[in-house]
Amino acid sequence: MKTIVERKLVKGAAAPPAAGRAQTEVQNEPxxxxxxxxxxxxxxxxxxxxxxxxxxxxxxxxxxxxxxxxxxxxxxxxxxxxxxxxxxxxxxxxxxxxxxxxxxxxxxxxxxxxxxxxxxxxxxxxxxxxxxxxxxxxxxxxxxxLPPDAQDAAADFLLAMVNSSDRERVRAHLSPRRRRRDEIA
Amino acid sequence: MKTIVERKLVKGAAAPPAAGRAQTEVQNEPxxxxxxxxxxxxxxxxxxxxxxxxxxxxxxxxxxxxxxxxxxxxxxxxxxxxxxxxxxxxxxxxxxxxxxxxxxxxxxxxxxxxxxxxxxxxxxxxxxxxxxxxxxxxxxxxxxxLPPDAQDAAADFLLAMVNSSDRERVRAHLSPRRRRRDEIA
DNA sequence: AGAAATATGTCAATATAGCTGACGTAAGAG
DNA sequence: CTCTTACGTCAGCTATATTGACATATTTCT
Structure with missing residues (x-):
């Protein structure tokens, strides 16, 4: 009995279908x-x-x-x-x-x-x-x-990743030491 | 006061094991x-x-x-x-x-x-x-x-979060520019 | 006081994303 | 020629989520 596998396979493996793909945005890449x-x-x-x-x-x-x-x-x-x-x-x-x-x-x-x-x-x-x-x-x-400043950098990064609608509420529950970090804004 | 901000990774340098209980407590919180x-x-x-x-x-x-x-x-x-x-x-x-x-x-x-x-x-x-x-x-x-160096810091942080067993494989699929960053073995 | 809104619980049916176990088949490796 | 590998598939199960409808206190508004 022929399997579904055979039906789905494309004969004669050659170049990938979307060969010329995705050079679109250089700034997108990273x-x-x-x-x-x-x-x-x-x-x-x-x-x-x-x-x-x-x-x-x-x-x-x-x-x-x-x-x-x-x-x-x-x-x-x-x-x-x-x-x-x-x-x-x-x-x-x-x-x-x-x-x-x-x-x-x-x-x-x-x-x-x-x-x-x-x-x-x-x-x-x-x-x-x-x-x-x-x-x-x-x-x-x-x-x-990681270098010693990595903790603060990571915290800033993660907090910035949160939707702005929730960011303040999330920050309000951080430990006081960390919360104070960017109260200078 | 911080003297130099070292951005390079300290590879394989085992983190100092718990020096004292008091410090463990402090480090635990954040x-x-x-x-x-x-x-x-x-x-x-x-x-x-x-x-x-x-x-x-x-x-x-x-x-x-x-x-x-x-x-x-x-x-x-x-x-x-x-x-x-x-x-x-x-x-x-x-x-x-x-x-x-x-x-x-x-x-x-x-x-x-x-x-x-x-x-x-x-x-x-x-x-x-x-x-x-x-x-x-x-x-x-x-x-x-975030400051301009935040991008590299975030990448280092996220990569370090990955289980060591997979870390090299993950790094190998980063874009060449980023991958080269900490090839200092 | 009575009506309406709120905070929560619950029943039922369904979807999605995962799991284990068992078995099958084609193809590479010894 | 056997063994192993890379995959597909069937069957049944669990965990986590959904929508919709309805029930019950309790608070708030008029």
């Missing part, structure tokens, strides 16, 4: 490097935590929720949804698992009792810290290999 | 900032392309395949799997759609005819370029807002 670098860097960055999370039966979604809840104690649901840019239905499955497992807890808001404010439990904080330690190792290695 | 910055930066970076891809009925998976096929004409399946770190079954669904849609084509290898070498078609190259242009815009804005 940015393609960044697209690729960013992909690989992020791929390996998240890969670290993934292995640890498996031991707990959690995935990346749980990691993100736990991270932000632990970093922003008392975070309301709506704020978390806005950070993650997902729907409440998506969040709910993951959040419920974290609540059931006792890594996160929710308390009704004191001012607005419709809100459920999220907090990491002791266990949750411990796991969050374990995960952060793992990923911090990578950053520490990286900055150990 | 890294959490980077974890968060990296998340937000990547979230918005990929968000750009997602909107364009919807018009074609494609997702991120298609984007990644198209990107690497277009950047590495004649890429064999196995190499693509290794780059993406996914299984062939996962790749196959996505790749088949790109083949059927005429954005990618496969030719048997000239040396090893078991291989299917992947190429972007003219249409595929056009879409890849459109996507790259979109994402390049963000980088161009970012580097427009």
């Amino acid at each position: 940015m393609v490097d960044f697209i690729e670098l960013f992909f690989f860097a992020y791929r390996d960055f998240v890969g670290d935590a993934d292995r640890l999370l498996e031991n707990y039966g959690f995935g990346r979604a749980h990691h993100r929720v736990l991270h932000f809840v632990s970093r922003r104690p008392g975070l309301p649901i709506a704020a978390l949804l806005d950070i993650l840019k997902i729907t409440k239905q998506s969040l709910n499955r993951v959040l419920k698992q974290l609540l059931d497992a006792g890594f996160v807890e929710a308390r009704p808001g004191a001012i607005d009792r419709r809100q459920r404010l999220l907090f990491a439990t002791a266990n949750g904080a411990r796991l969050a810290q374990e995960l952060a330690a793992l990923q911090s190792e990578r950053f520490r290695r990286v900055f150990g290999e | 890294m959490v900032d980077f974890i968060e910055l990296f998340f937000f930066a990547y979230r918005d970076f990929v968000g750009d392309a997602d909107r364009l891809l919807e018009n074609y009925g494609f997702g991120r998976a298609h984007h990644r395949v198209l990107h690497f096929v277009s950047r590495r004409p004649g890429l064999p399946i196995a190499a693509l799997l290794d780059i993406l770190k996914i299984t062939k079954q996962s790749l196959n669904r996505v790749l088949k759609q790109l083949l059927d849609a005429g954005f990618v084509e496969a030719r048997p290898g000239a040396i090893d005819r078991r291989q299917r070498l992947l190429f972007a078609t003219a249409n595929g190259a056009r879409l890849a370029q459109e996507l790259a242009a979109l994402q390049s815009e963000r980088f161009r804005r970012v580097f427009g807002e």
Whole structure:
């Protein structure tokens, strides 16, 4: 029986079809490097935590929720949804698992009792810290290999990459030392 | 006070192991900032392309395949799997759609005819370029807002973030100008 | 007070992107 | 001629996301 493979193959391998391609913009070219670098860097960055999370039966979604809840104690649901840019239905499955497992807890808001404010439990904080330690190792290695000003440069670069609509909010949650860096603007 | 800003990489120079607990504590804190910055930066970076891809009925998976096929004409399946770190079954669904849609084509290898070498078609190259242009815009804005040396600093940073096992291969695919930057072995 | 808006939960159906395991086939390598 | 490699494919499963509809408190507005 003839396979689909044979049908799809183009007979007589010769020159690539789009042979004369893409000399279009010279200034465009170097940015393609960044697209690729960013992909690989992020791929390996998240890969670290993934292995640890498996031991707990959690995935990346749980990691993100736990991270932000632990970093922003008392975070309301709506704020978390806005950070993650997902729907409440998506969040709910993951959040419920974290609540059931006792890594996160929710308390009704004191001012607005419709809100459920999220907090990491002791266990949750411990796991969050374990995960952060793992990923911090990578950053520490990286900055150990680079000149001393690389940390500030990287922080500036990453912050600039964020959509301007969210940039100030992201910056507001950096540690005070780093946040102060470009308040001179 | 900093004396000289050394831009060259300190290769293989093992970072000093934790000198003291107090310092570890201090160094730990800012890294959490980077974890968060990296998340937000990547979230918005990929968000750009997602909107364009919807018009074609494609997702991120298609984007990644198209990107690497277009950047590495004649890429064999196995190499693509290794780059993406996914299984062939996962790749196959996505790749088949790109083949059927005429954005990618496969030719048997000239040396090893078991291989299917992947190429972007003219249409595929056009879409890849459109996507790259979109994402390049963000980088161009970012580097427009930062000092002139930020571009090299960002490239060094991102490359250092990649697992050492893949770093040389990633670097080998950078544009020659950038690749030459730290060939000082 | 009553209506409207808000914050959240939930049910159902669906899409996408990944996975493991098992099996098949053509072609290179020993 | 066997073994291995490079790939395709079937089947079934999981994780993460989506849209749409509806329910329930609680706050806010008129």
